[in-house]
Amino acid sequence: MTKNCLKLKSILAMAGCLAMMSTFTGCHDDNKNKEGESTILKPIAENITGKWNLATSYAKKDGKWVESPIPEGQGQTTYTIRTDGTVVSAVMAADGFTTLKGGEWKTDEEAGTLTLATMTVNILSLDATSFEMGDYGKLTDTETGETLEGEFKWRLTRMDETVKTPAEKLVGKWAFKGTYEKKNGEWKEYNQYEPDEAWVEYREDGTGTNYYKVGNKEYKEGGGWSMNNTTGQIRTTKEGSEEAKVAPPITFEDDNTYSTAYTECYDPATGQIVATGEFKDVYVRSQE
Numbered sequence: 481m482t483k484n485c486l487k488l489k490s491i492l493a494m495a496g497c498l499a500m501m502s503t504f505t506g507c508h509d510d511n512k513n514k515e516g517e518s519t520i521l522k523p524i525a526e527n528i529t530g531k532w533n534l535a536t537s538y539a540k541k542d543g544k545w546v547e548s549p550i551p552e553g554q555g556q557t558t559y560t561i562r563t564d565g566t567v568v569s570a571v572m573a574a575d576g577f578t579t580l581k582g583g584e585w586k587t588d589e590e591a592g593t594l595t596l597a598t599m600t601v602n603i604l605s606l607d608a609t610s611f612e613m614g615d616y617g618k619l620t621d622t623e624t625g626e627t628l629e630g631e632f633k634w635r636l637t638r639m640d641e642t643v644k645t646p647a648e649k650l651v652g653k654w655a656f657k658g659t660y661e662k663k664n665g666e667w668k669e670y671n672q673y674e675p676d677e678a679w680v681e682y683r684e685d686g687t688g689t690n691y692y693k694v695g696n697k698e699y700k701e702g703g704g705w706s707m708n709n710t711t712g713q714i715r716t717t718k719e720g721s722e723e724a725k726v727a728p729p730i731t732f733e734d735d736n737t738y739s740t741a742y743t744e745c746y747d748p749a750t751g752q753i754v755a756t757g758e759f760k761d762v763y764v765r766s767q768e
Contacts, residue, residue: 518604518605518612519605519606519607520592520603520604520605520606521606521607521608522589523587523589524587524589524592524594524603524606525586525587525589527606527608528561528587528594528603528606528611529561529562529563530560530561530638530639530641531558531559531560531561531638531639531640531641532558532559532560532561532611532636532637532638532639533556533557533558533636533637533638533639534556534557534558534559534634534635534636535610535635535636535637536548536634536635537632537633537634537635538614538632538633538634538635539630539631539632540630540631540632541630545633556570556571556572556578557569557570557571557572558570558639559596559636560641561585561596565584565585565586566582566583566584566585567582567583567584567585567596567597568580568581568582568583568684569581569582569583569596569597570645570647570648572709573706575708576708576709576710576711577706577707577708577713577715578645578647578706578707578708578709579647579686579704579705579706580647580648580651580684580685580686580706581597581685581686582683582684582685582686583596583597583598583685584597585597587603594613600615601613601614601615602614602615604633608638609637609638610635610636610637610638611635611636612633612634612635612636613633613634613636614631614632614633614634615631615632615633645709646707646709646712646732647706647707647709648684649732649735650682650707650714650730650738651682651683651684652681652682652765652766653679653680653681653765653766653768654679654680654681654682654738654763654764654765654766655678655679655763655764655765655766656674656675656677656678656679656680656692656761656762656763657737657762657763657764658670658671658674658761658762659671659673659674659745659759659760659761659762660739660759660760660761660762661745661755661757661758661759662757662758662759662760667760670745670755670759672754673745673746673747673748673749673754674748675692675693675694675748676693676694676695677691677692677693678691678692678693679691679692679763679766680763682705686704686705686706687702687703687704687705688702688703688704688705688716689701689702690702692748694748694749695749697749701718701719702718702719703716703717703718703719703720703721704716704717704719711729712729712730712731713726713727713728713729713730714726714727714730715727727740728740728741728742729741733762735765736764736765737762737763737764737765738762738763739760739761739762739763740760740761741758741759741760742759742760742761743756743757743758743759744756744759745757745759
């Protein structure tokens with residue numbers, strides 16, 4: 481993403497990828513105590529906080545739970561359930577782009593349920609490293625549009641909350657530091673056409689804002705975003721539009737600095753190409 485091309489993308493549905501059950505193979509049944517009953521650590525609210533990966537989906541068929549493992553790298557979903565009552569989901573679509581969405585969570589200890597944003601499920605088991613949640617109803621596969629009706633449950637495994645994907649690392653406000661041009665194999669400052677002020681903010685609810693100012697011209701635009709954690713590309717849409725654009729890949733130089741490389745340098749005041757070569761824009765994490 482450069483300072484010239486930010487278009488932000490609309491958010492995806494939080495629970496969209498829970499309906500990835502096109503084939504069913506194998507069976508699974510654990511989290512049982514010696515009496516064969518599922519273990520549920522209580523209180524649920526104190527034991528369910530942390531970061532969780534959606535590992536496996538199940539559907540009940542002929543009275544038995546039938547497993548449908550989620551292929552690695554396809555439809556990966558994580559939930560970060562925080563002690564402050566907020567939850568952030570990260571949902572990877574089939575094309576590799578991950579969208580974040582934020583909301584609130586709560587438990588009903590007596591009923592044994594968990595509400596994640598607008599989705600309420602039954603807690604079927606819960607221990608220190610995994611839990612299962614289930615529901616009865618209709619689910620729609622977001623890829624095929626197929627509606628499934630029946631009993632479903634999902635198994636989640638605990639993750640290291642300190643390990644973040646590039647999309648999660650991108651959350652925050654980033655200030656434009658400068659443009660650099662590669663000359664004789666070295667990056668040199670190239671701030672001939674830099675704006676007076678520029679920054680971009682990526683929020684964990686999947687929305688963001690891009691801002692820059694040149695002279696008496698001020699530009700500010702909002703919308704939604706998603707990121708391909710493998711390629712580093714950011715896909716964005718402008719607020720009120722579904723038209724998506726994919727910006728050049730970004731590279732994290734460290735946790736608080738990223739850059740975007742490109743070959744055509746624009747004058748932000750006129751929008752005209754003023755130079756070609758090897759360029760990069762550098763952004764640093766803002767403390768605001």
